[in-house]
Amino acid sequence: MPTSKQLLKDVARCWNHPITVLGAVAVALVIGTSGGPIAESLRPIGDLYIALLQMCVLPFLLATIPLAVRAAMRGPTNVEIIRSLVVWIVCAIVVIGMIGVLVPAIVFHLAPFEPGTIKAVGALVGGSVGSVDLEFNLDSSGPAPADASNGLVPLVPSNIFSALSTDDTMRVLVFAAIFGIAMAVSERRTGRSFFGALESLHDACLLIFQWLNLLVPVGIIALIAPQIAPLGPQVYVMLAHFSYVFFGLSAAILIVSILILGVALRLNLPLTFARFSRPLMVAAATRNTLACIPIAMETMTRELHASQETCELYLPVAFATLRFGTMLHFAVATMFIGALLGRSFGLGDLLMVAVLSVAGSFATLGISGAAALAPLAGVLRPFGLPYELAFPLLVIVDPLVHMVRIMLNVTVNCIVPALAAGKQHTKITQLAAKE
Amino acid sequence: MRIAITHFDIPPFHMRRSDGTFIGKDIEFAQKLGDALNVKINFVDSPPSFDAVVPAIAENRADIGLSKLSQTYERLAYVHFSAPYVTLRHALLYNRATISRLSNRRSPEGALRDFRGNIGVIGASAYVDFAQANYPKANVVQFPTWEATIEALKSGKIDIVYRDEFEIRSALIHDPAIHIEFGAAVIADRRSFLTMAICDSCLKLEEFINYFIAQHAGFYSLDDLLTISYGD
Numbered sequence: 001m002p003t004s005k006q007l008l009k010d011v012a013r014c015w016n017h018p019i020t021v022l023g024a025v026a027v028a029l030v031i032g033t034s035g036g037p038i039a040e041s042l043r044p045i046g047d048l049y050i051a052l053l054q055m056c057v058l059p060f061l062l063a064t065i066p067l068a069v070r071a072a073m074r075g076p077t078n079v080e081i082i083r084s085l086v087v088w089i090v091c092a093i094v095v096i097g098m099i100g101v102l103v104p105a106i107v108f109h110l111a112p113f114e115p116g117t118i119k120a121v122g123a124l125v126g127g128s129v130g131s132v133d134l135e136f137n138l139d140s141s142g143p144a145p146a147d148a149s150n151g152l153v154p155l156v157p158s159n160i161f162s163a164l165s166t167d168d169t170m171r172v173l174v175f176a177a178i179f180g181i182a183m184a185v186s187e188r189r190t191g192r193s194f195f196g197a198l199e200s201l202h203d204a205c206l207l208i209f210q211w212l213n214l215l216v217p218v219g220i221i222a223l224i225a226p227q228i229a230p231l232g233p234q235v236y237v238m239l240a241h242f243s244y245v246f247f248g249l250s251a252a253i254l255i256v257s258i259l260i261l262g263v264a265l266r267l268n269l270p271l272t273f274a275r276f277s278r279p280l281m282v283a284a285a286t287r288n289t290l291a292c293i294p295i296a297m298e299t300m301t302r303e304l305h306a307s308q309e310t311c312e313l314y315l316p317v318a319f320a321t322l323r324f325g326t327m328l329h330f331a332v333a334t335m336f337i338g339a340l341l342g343r344s345f346g347l348g349d350l351l352m353v354a355v356l357s358v359a360g361s362f363a364t365l366g367i368s369g370a371a372a373l374a375p376l377a378g379v380l381r382p383f384g385l386p387y388e389l390a391f392p393l394l395v396i397v398d399p400l401v402h403m404v405r406i407m408l409n410v411t412v413n414c415i416v417p418a419l420a421a422g423k424q425h426t427k428i429t430q431l432a433a434k435e
Numbered sequence: 436m437r438i439a440i441t442h443f444d445i446p447p448f449h450m451r452r453s454d455g456t457f458i459g460k461d462i463e464f465a466q467k468l469g470d471a472l473n474v475k476i477n478f479v480d481s482p483p484s485f486d487a488v489v490p491a492i493a494e495n496r497a498d499i500g501l502s503k504l505s506q507t508y509e510r511l512a513y514v515h516f517s518a519p520y521v522t523l524r525h526a527l528l529y530n531r532a533t534i535s536r537l538s539n540r541r542s543p544e545g546a547l548r549d550f551r552g553n554i555g556v557i558g559a560s561a562y563v564d565f566a567q568a569n570y571p572k573a574n575v576v577q578f579p580t581w582e583a584t585i586e587a588l589k590s591g592k593i594d595i596v597y598r599d600e601f602e603i604r605s606a607l608i609h610d611p612a613i614h615i616e617f618g619a620a621v622i623a624d625r626r627s628f629l630t631m632a633i634c635d636s637c638l639k640l641e642e643f644i645n646y647f648i649a650q651h652a653g654f655y656s657l658d659d660l661l662t663i664s665y666g667d
Contacts, residue, residue, distance in 0.1 A: 115612065118612040118615055119610075119611045119612045120611070121615060122607075122610075122611035122612045122613065122614035122615045123611035123614065131604070131607075131619075132526065132600070132603070132604065132619040132620060132621050133618040133619050133620060134543065134544060134618070134620045134621075135620065135621040135622075135623045136544035136547060136548060136620060136621075136622065136623065137622070137623050137624040138548055138569055138622055138624055138625060139624050340615055341532065341615065341616055380535070381535055381536065384532040384533075384535065384536050385532065385535070386531030386532055386534070386535035386618070387535060388531055388534075388535060388543055388618055389531050389615065389618070
């Protein structure tokens with residue numbers, strides 16, 4: 001006879017099984033596309049789920065970053081891991097940047113826009129046919145727009161409590177990293193620290209995340225259905241060139257990334273796909289990379305058996321800073337707008353688009369939603385491409401694109417520690433085997 | 436009563452049918468005016484431009500001009516103008532790439548406000564005066580027709596087309612594809628008053644027309660003008 005504790009574990013395992021998660025996605029898609037009022041009524045449940053997930057993100061970062069910094073400062077092995085992580089990050093950025101410009105360049109060259117598509121997209125720009133883009137007065141210039149802040153100053157939290165209360169993740173990360181270094185140095189000198197307390201905080205946050213993982217299927221249904229509901233398929237047909245390229249490329253990158261993950265961690269590929277589906281679906285549902293840190297961490301370390309030390313060192317910082325989905329989005333969007341306006345790109349231009357897209361993705365840090373499209377202006381303008389045209393077009397398809405961006409952020413970031421820690425993992429296993 | 440209209444069509448204000456008769460919003464308005472005055476209306480369509488409608492009245496070749504005429508200081512020197520029967524805001528169709536480049540991280544409104552490049556207008560129209568007054572640092576380029584002005588924008592000879600909100604929005608409705616490359620902006624604090632030009636000595640007629648316009652205040656509306664369609 002199974003005990004009640006065992007029974008609960010079995011129920012939890014079944015509830016979090018990949019098939020249950022995929023089933024939840026299917027239910028969400030059905031509810032979302034049916035167009036009924038149910039989708040909208042699920043929104044508060046989805047908001048509650050996101051709030052619960054975000055509740056522990058900042059305490060988790062405050063505990064994890066100093067612990068990861070201490071681990072990184074411990075010995076030569078960690079220096080090797082950090083070096084390896086940096087190499088794989090650079091590789092991932094280069095690959096995403098180059099794919100992001102080369103594939104659209106080829107596709108848009110081989111399949112140019114038809115006049116009907118251009119007319120439909122033109123009508124879509126202003127929201128309705130014949131509408132104007134803007135109104136202004138000749139006589140009053142209004143207040144001058146504030147220049148974007150430059151340099152590193154905005155990253156430094158002059159008041160950490162203010163940064164915490166305003167959910168300013170980047171500044172919290174900077175503080176946590178500096179604080180972690182200081183505490184590790186202080187520990188070496190005096191032998192005293194409260195890393196033990198931070199470990200308790202870290203474990204408590206993980207425990208809360210485990211409890212919240214029980215709500216994943218409900219959260220997926222409640223979050224995805226309202227996002228799907230307001231969009232009609234005709235929008236994607238009108239923006240077919242952009243949609244095909246972006247979603248097709250994203251799907252390919254996601255599949256290849258999970259394959260790499262399986263190979264790097266020497267796992268059965270169907271099993272890797274099944275286990276990684278959970279963080280992937282949470283990413284799509286929450287549209288928030290930081291909210292995916294706990295489930296990605298759990299999946300990577302406990303289910304896919306990636307190096308825990310490397311994941312704890314890398315994932316929280318990377319999820320907050322490296323937006324691979326945005327890099328791809330900006331590159332494809334720039335190529336799309338260029339093709340729409342008949343602009344041709346030389347090899348140097350393509351390289352520049354890739355570099356600017358990567359730089360633009362960093363400019364989106366701390367911004368979410370449609371506002372994160374603003375730095376795209378910096379990618380478009382050097383090529384004389386109007387952001388005023390790009391924004392209304394891209395914002396129409398952004399609900400789905402946003403989901404995919406976050407899925408890319410999570411997946412590509414997860415393969416980096418898997419690739420970087422492969423050798424270390426093998427060494428430890430070999431040592432363990434010898435012992 | 437002789438009513439002067441331009442020789443070229445200005446849809447939907449007035450268009451010439453294949454049988455030589457006229458149709459359009461201005462034509463209907465003129466017929467109503469004729470009914471109110473109990474006079475027969477004859478259309479004089481010899482003026483080759485908007486500006487040419489004014490001397491036609493001043494030189495007694497017609498009694499009134501009803502041809503989407505805007506009131507300007509220069510025209511006021513020759514004829515009287517009725518009260519406006521419709522007011523349209525000024526508008527621009529601009530090359531998005533050029534304005535995006537000129538705006539240089541500022542809002543496009545700023546670049547449009549301080550524009551110093553080539554602005555296209557229909558020659559011998561009120562918009563020559565409006566462009567010169569509102570964009571003194573720009574180069575105002577005149578074209579014989581509206582179609583030629585739009586073509587010049589498409590070919591890159593000019594970066595902005597200047598006319599009223601109705602014509603700019605009409606251009607987008609008839610060819611939505613141009614909305615990709617060209618944006619549309621309304622200048623909210625500049626208005627064009629469409630009025631009837633009346634001979635200098637016809638004070639009683641002017642009084643009558645003003646009363647008639649007041650009685651038919653809802654005859655023209657922007658939405659109506661944008662959606663109305665006249666078959667040939």
